[in-house]
Amino acid sequence: MLNFIVRRLIYLVPVLLAVSLLTFLIASLLPGDLAYVILGDQATPEKVAALRHDMGLDQPMWWRYLSWVGQVLQGDLGRSFRTGQTVLQAVAERIPVSIELMLLAEIIGLVIGVPLAIACAARAGSAFDRFMTGGAFAMLSVPSFLSAILLIYLFAVELRWLPATGYVPLTEDPIANLRFFVLPALTLALAEWPGIMRVLRSDMIATLQEDYISLAKAKGLKPSRILFVHALKPSSLTLVTITGINIGRLIGGALIVESIFALPGIGRLLVGAIYTRDLIILQGVVLLVASGFVIMNFIVDMLYAVLDPRIRHGHA
């Protein structure tokens, strides 16, 4: 097991280096001089030259990359020239919002997807199964910004049950906080449950055909016990993988949903940085998010290996 972890960790190093290089290239190769962005179009060439020198922009590209990576490794991701906030401060301030959103979305997605998958697998091929499988397929074609609009129209405009946009910190007023989170989390969950349901359903249908399920039936165990204990347990592996993959997808989806519902999370920070051309924040946040994504995938791989010994011995 240790051997496996070390091998995967070594693989992580070149991937993270490449991620940092790509992030740096996006931010530096593309047009738009950072000094002009900071000083505005009216700046004199002397002022621009002085600032470029101060920021090291007149140095060669490879040198700037190395010094940036050096700073990042020391925990200095730079600070916004607009707000004066450091990247780490800005991210630390907003990350609880994004995490709360993702957790709620994943929970709602599982709450909808898992029971439906079990119900469909128990009666595979029935009218209910075919209807739900078709429904899940159709839901996969609904982009999150589309379901967001529908939910806002239904619950905020027509019924006026929930607020369309806004945010209250969890520590200030938990109930109000949750009310603001219902629609965005539901939006994301609507995109999550079809995937969860489809994979878990086919997984369980395969499991239900195993011999030990027949044995359990022959022993006269209750159908619900067979379904929930004997059949669901082997599928936990699949659930871990989907949840992991989903979290990766949620990072992208959260970007749009946070913008629509005006939730002050990482996604909105990023979109804001793009609109205001705040390059330092953009570069830092993209690096953090992409690294987080890589590490998340690493953790999923690890969990997968813990649950399935065949993988760590390389038989998969």
Add this chain to the structure above:
Amino acid sequence: MATLELSLPEEVEQPVRRKRGLGLLFWFAISWIVIIFAVAILAPVLPLQNPVDMDMLERRAWISTEHWLGTDGLGRDELARLIWGARVSLTVGLCAPLIGLIVGGALGLLAGYFRGRFETLVVGSMDVLLAFPPLIFALAVVAYLGQSIPNLTFILGFLGIPAFMRVSRAATLTLARREFVIAAEALGATHARILLRELLPNVFLPLFAFFLLGVAVTIVAEGSLSFLGLGVPPPMASWGSMIGEGRESLEMAPRLAFLPAFAMFVTVLAFNLVGDTLRALTDPRQGAL
């Protein structure tokens, strides 16, 4: 001729697993795709109003003989914008996956056939690309490169390369060990001939099915970027930007958001359906699903 006998049973087995008909839904999806393409291509010659002409006195006008689907928040003809929006969504939606299909397909074919260091390099660099949350990558690049249809197509196409590479490599890996390839090698065929004449025709079908699914994903991605105001530049219409603009008038005229939303949903669903049906046909392993 032992090789021929070995490959024969598999050739015969496949049609048995196929469903008898493609189903009514499949043909509905095909018709919708054909209609939407015809309308989008014919947009310049159709008797439509100018999609960017504003009429501030006729803002959010209800359906009339002049404006068949009414007007939007700036008094522009909704039907004309829907159809011109389809042009944008379909152009980006087709061209971007085409980039992925060609580049990713070729890389996967080469990696799966030649293996070795080249394969390690290709798979490794694709892993790095996959490490980026795609939407964030696209947003950042579009923000710098500038908003235009070619830029949007290029970046979305670029992001599709890893997925196409994986599909093409996986298909090639299994095919390269098949008897007809070994037979061609034994007969002294060149690498180029094996790649182009033996492998490519067999890899193409699964790749094409994946291409159709890619079209659906790209239409959604373009819609998301345009919805955020970072896709096509205004006043050009795209379904995504129309939904974004329609959001402002959800209380007064919800149809301004729902019409393009409906068009996008049905189109994406149609491409998903056709792509999924073809995928099920070309991939016998998935037959049980």
